[in-house]
Amino acid sequence: AQKITQTQPGMFVQEKEAVTLDCTYDTSDPSYGLFWYKQPSSGEMIFLIYQGSYDQQNATEGRYSLNFQKARKSANLVISASQLGDSAMYFCAMREANTGNQFYFGTGTSLTVIP
Amino acid sequence: EPEVTQTPSHQVTQMGQEVILRCVPISNHLYFYWYRQILGQKVEFLVSFYNNEISEKSEIFDDQFSVERPDGSNFTLKIRSTKLEDSAMYFCASSRDRGNHEQYFGPGTRLTVT
Numbered sequence: 001a002q003k004i005t006q007t008q009p010g011m012f013v014q015e016k017e018a019v020t021l022d023c024t025y026d027t028s029d030p031s032y033g034l035f036w037y038k039q040p041s042s043g044e045m046i047f048l049i050y051q052g053s054y055d056q057q058n059a060t061e062g063r064y065s066l067n068f069q070k071a072r073k074s075a076n077l078v079i080s081a082s083q084l085g086d087s088a089m090y091f092c093a094m095r096e097a098n099t100g101n102q103f104y105f106g107t108g109t110s111l112t113v114i115p
Numbered sequence: 116e117p118e119v120t121q122t123p124s125h126q127v128t129q130m131g132q133e134v135i136l137r138c139v140p141i142s143n144h145l146y147f148y149w150y151r152q153i154l155g156q157k158v159e160f161l162v163s164f165y166n167n168e169i170s171e172k173s174e175i176f177d178d179q180f181s182v183e184r185p186d187g188s189n190f191t192l193k194i195r196s197t198k199l200e201d202s203a204m205y206f207c208a209s210s211r212d213r214g215n216h217e218q219y220f221g222p223g224t225r226l227t228v229t
Contacts (some may be wrong), residue, residue, distance in 0.1 A: 003146065004167065009223055013161070033216075035217060037220070043204060043225070044221070044222040044223060045158070045206060045208075045220035045223075047217045047218075047219065047220075050216075050217055053173075056188070058167050068157075091157070091158060093158075099171075101146055101148065101163040101165075101170060101171055101210070102148070102160035102163060103148075103150075103158075103160060103218060104160070105150075105157045105158040105159070106157060107157045108157060
């Protein structure tokens with residue numbers, strides 16, 4: 001089974017609108033971390049936001065927030081007030097405490113912000 | 116702000132040749148990683164390295180791959196005999212510790228095997 005599933009290969013959003021990028025995960029480890037990375041066309045991976053499995057509140061970082069629904073095993077990224085510079089690939093990733101250091105990545109969602 | 120650096124940014128090599136991809140992790144980080152991303156596909160874990168030895172590796176990381184920390188700053192990935200299917204973007208990453216902390220990624224090296 002896939003550890004991380006991103007079901008939206010491509011998304012479009014109007015500038016200044018909010019957009020939600022979906023991510024579901026699969027783990028039996030009670031301790032895990034969920035991450036979102038942005039990959040612009042230049043190729044680098046930019047860390048956006050982190051949510052720990054024991055965190056009571058949803059993580060927020062500026063315009064980014066993570067809608068963490070533990071029972072549903074989902075960790076959707078919400079980008080508010082989209083900007084043209086938000087156009088990029090977005091990857092959801094998970095790290096499990098029991099399986100060590102590696103990140104499991106999803107297949108990504110390509111976001112295009114329309115002016 | 117400290118960052119992970121990688122050289123070269125793009126490497127073209129012929130099938131069967133050896134390549135070495137270089138990375139300089141963030142200086143106070145203790146864990147180092149290599150990932151690869153075949154064009155249009157997801158990022159895949161290759162190997163993690165701690166205390167001068169491999170701590171984990173994936174099925175992709177077979178005998179043609181090796182990693183080394185030859186000095187106090189560099190972290191290298193060697194591919195002994197490249198194959199066409201090794202063409203990918205290779206990312207180095209580092210993290211401060213083993214817990215649930217973000218890994219900081221370098222800009223990547225695009226490897227093209229012809």
